[in-house]
Amino acid sequence: MKTVKEVSEITGISIRTLRYYDEIGLLKPSKLSDSGYRLYDSKALEKLQEIMFYKELGISLNDIKKIMDNPNYDKKQALLSQKAILEQKRNRLNGIIELIEDVLKGGNTMNFEAFNDQDIKKMIEIMKSNLSENQFQALIQQQGANSAEEYEEILQKAFANEKVASDILRWYRNKEDFLQACKPIQNEETEQLKNDSDEIFAGFAKLMSSPDTEAEHVLVEKLADWFKNFMKLDNARAVLLDFVKELENEKFAEIYDSKYGKGVSKYVSEAIMRYYGV
Known part of the structure; x- marks a missing residue:
């Protein structure tokens, strides 16, 4: 058996909060000592751990009590559900951290600047420098062009679309990173x-x-x-x-x-x- 003070030290939950849990019937002590002190056994500590998990999910104490008082409450299934939700929360935070890392590296995910003519010319030059003449001709013909000039016009029309530009700048940190990625795959x-x-x-x-x-x-x-x-x-x-x-x-x-x-x-x-x- 653990005293309320010991439970507080183990879990980091204040004595005042544990007393409040007792008052509202969320977590009753396993028994009272002869002196009237609250005592908690391992089963009570397990229940407290479940309560802590639910609190991490942002569920109110009133709703936690309703869930755990339900006669059909399945502890194992509840823990599996909590695990899945916490994993989802963790993954979302990981995604936000990745976005922050991109911004710290110089990225701007809210930059919708259109690609200009110079960007298009540089894109084509990068492609040409990494392909043989025959390979480059085959590439532009796949896009319905008969010359580098026609291919440039096709790209200018495509990249004038604000959505195209914003998508690319969400994928890459900046224009320069995208242009360097234009090197054709072998x-x-x-x-x-x-x-x-x-x-x-x-x-x-x-x-x-x-x-x-x-x-x-x-x-x-x-x-x-x-x-x-x-x-x-x-x-x-x-x-x-x-x-x-x-x-x-x-x-x-x-x-x-x-x-x-x-x-x-x-x-x-x-x-x-x-x-x-x-």
Whole structure:
């Protein structure tokens, strides 16, 4: 048995608060000593721990009491639910920390400055310097252009769109980082990225039948790394959350479901949201 003073020292909860819990019937002492002092056994301490978990979730004392007094209260299920919510809260905080780190490194996630003509020219020069003439011609033809000048006009129209500019500046810290990321991926890298993508989505498909939170988080981290490699990003959070929107598009989802199994797109979308606590 522990005295109210000892319980206070162990948990960091004040004696006054423990007395208040007793007064409102939230946590009654296990017994009173001959001198009338409150005493708590291990079962009472376990209940106090549950109360502390609920308080961490921002639940009022009145609601905590209602939950724990419910005759159908399942302690194990309640702890699992608390764990899931706290993980979500932790993941959301991790996401905010990542955004702060980007700002400290010079990023501005609220910068919607449009790309100017000089930015477009620099983008094309970076591409040309990393490709053979034949490769560059093939690239611009894929975009419906017959010359570098036509390709430049296509890019100018695309990047004049404020949403395009704001999306890019959410993904990258600044214009310079994006321009440096314009270096084309080499053929051998493309094949490796394809294999890695197949492996990740196959892993998600397998998890659908036997969910595992830790394994799910690992796969989301692998997907984040995949986007970092593919797009040359430092932080893939914004891209992954935008990817969720793509996965919710019926036609886009159909492509993934037909290749990896029905429901994969929905499962991956939900896994990303859980990971970032959204």
